[in-house]
Amino acid sequence: MFDQDVAPDVVEFGPGDANLAVVCNIHGDEPTGARAIHRLLKQLPEFERAVKFIVANPPASISHRRFLDVDMNRVFPGDPESDDREQRLAAQLVTETAGCDTISLHTTHATHEPVAFVSEGHPRSLELVSQLPIAYVINETPVIDSSFSSTGQIVSIEVGKVEHPNSIAKAEMLIRAFLTNEGALSGKPPMHAPVTKYFDIYDEVEKPSGDRYELLARNFERVEAGEAYAKSRNGYLLAEEPFVPVLMSQSGYDGIFGYRGRKVGESVEDAKEAWLDEEK
Incomplete structure (x- = not known):
């Protein structure tokens, strides 16, 4: 089967060993997160801590398809020996983000406002999301199996509506808020939602x-x-x-x-x- 050596695209900026990560394109038809990362990096920010920026599903992103074999966000922790590309990519993404405080960027058809998903049993995820300007936080564990958020200290964020121009700006704002909170970028403290x-x-x-x-x-x-x-x-x-x-x-x-x-x-x-x- 072709694409046996497919892997997430990872770039790293900042000094030290990276224990922060920003993930996009678990679904290949959701380019908003990648565009927001590109906008941020184009401004040449000075990182004070190392950060990994990860395109999780490059082949589906190139094809602009949600997935090629299976929905990647329903197969974590993945299987490095699987014939399904998304199974292999999921396993590699878990390895790449192990020990990292992580946000994962998505888009939705449901709402313009950012909504965050976490998995119960990960107190660090709750601490991370409580510092972000997000009005709605959902525990997905009772219904959604084998999502990326279930694998560690990960906050999955629906940043806005699919392909809506404002979603890119919201995604960039949330990335900046996350990295500022965690000391990777300097600047003013990020704004907060009035009530989460x-x-x-x-x-x-x-x-x-x-x-x-x-x-x-x-x-x-x-x-x-x-x-x-x-x-x-x-x-x-x-x-x-x-x-x-x-x-x-x-x-x-x-x-x-x-x-x-x-x-x-x-x-x-x-x-x-x-x-x-x-x-x-």
Whole structure:
């Protein structure tokens, strides 16, 4: 099989051994993170600590496809001996970011505002995300298996909508905030979201096949039992129980609108109590 020697693209800037990483293009059809990194590096910043910048899935990025063999963000920690390119790339990315405080940049169809995902059981990830200007933080562990965030101190960020020009600026701002917080760049302390809200997701919201839907629910605004959250020419879809919509969109996923969530609090202490205590 060709591309047996495929590997993530890694460049490193700054003095010392790198224990910070900025990752983009786990999905090859999401170029926003790479463009934001390019904009940052084009300004020739002076790094005070070593940082790795990593294009995770070069072959899919060149092809502008989400993936070539399997969805890379559902196969971590990967398999270096697999015939699937994304399995091999996932294994290499885990090795490359081992011990690194890491942010991973994505885009979405659901919202213009940045949204962060972390995995419960990684307190360092919560500390990292609590210092970033992000209004919504989601624990993905109950629903999403084998994501990159599950492998360590990693914050995965949906920086904005796919291919939207403002998403690049938001991604660059978040990279700067992360690197400033961690002492890799000098400058003013980054701004913060007025209030950061923390959520669990606990189920998928299925999208019945064979029809086109208009989404009525708004992300992160509670849907009550009996309330319509989507409609089609054949009628309305009604909530059987209350839930908070998370990353719901009309076209972002095949087979689902997004996720059912519940709010756990408005502080990192609330999130730690809800998520980390469950691991005991």
